[in-house]
Amino acid sequence: MAGEIDDAIERADRESFTRQPPKALQARINFLIKQLKTTKAVAAELGVSQRSVERYRKGERKHPPKAIADRIDDAVRQRWQPQVRKRRQKQAATATGITVETRARFGYTAPIGTTDDGRFRRLTVHLPPAYAQRLFDARNTGASDQQMRQIIAEGFKDMYFQDGGSRALGLSDVTLNDIDYLDLGY
Numbered sequence: 001m002a003g004e005i006d007d008a009i010e011r012a013d014r015e016s017f018t019r020q021p022p023k024a025l026q027a028r029i030n031f032l033i034k035q036l037k038t039t040k041a042v043a044a045e046l047g048v049s050q051r052s053v054e055r056y057r058k059g060e061r062k063h064p065p066k067a068i069a070d071r072i073d074d075a076v077r078q079r080w081q082p083q084v085r086k087r088r089q090k091q092a093a094t095a096t097g098i099t100v101e102t103r104a105r106f107g108y109t110a111p112i113g114t115t116d117d118g119r120f121r122r123l124t125v126h127l128p129p130a131y132a133q134r135l136f137d138a139r140n141t142g143a144s145d146q147q148m149r150q151i152i153a154e155g156f157k158d159m160y161f162q163d164g165g166s167r168a169l170g171l172s173d174v175t176l177n178d179i180d181y182l183d184l185g186y
Contacts, residue, residue, distance in 0.1 A: 026058075100156075
């Protein structure tokens with residue numbers, strides 16, 4: 001499921017942490033065991049043997065290979081402070097909205113006589129809470145990256161291209177393609 005939009009939401013969630021996740025390997029493994037309940041489940045999550053997890057937990061192995069260390073870090077960060085994440089997402093979906101900063105190719109359908117060639121634009125646009133709610137709902141239901149792109153593209157169409165309904169009323173079907181980078185803030 002991981003795509004550019006999902007990664008951007010994950011980065012925005014991590015910016016809201018009130019405390020940093022554990023840094024020591026033993027502390028990270030103990031946190032994962034507390035979350036997943038067994039060393040076998042942690043081993044399956046990390047793609048290592050159960051014995052390796054037990055060695056990390058006891059401190060017998062202190063330096064896993066970089067690939068495994070990265071998987072441990074990702075697993076801990078995905079489960080770190082779920083209540084803080086939910087609170088920030090709820091606030092964005094009901095009150096504050098989200099800010100999307102991107103450099104991407106935007107294409108659109110426009111009336112005859114105007115240019116509809118897609119081109120790269122660097123935009124920073126604040127989207128209202130309704131779009132944040134739709135984006136979070138789509139992510140929670142397992143929507144594809146393309147579906148989440150479409151939600152953001154609709155928000156850009158309404159808030160940037162049509163300026164809330166005051167211009168470019170003939171514009172329809174804005175698409176978000178070739179994302180160079182995308183960052184979310186809420």
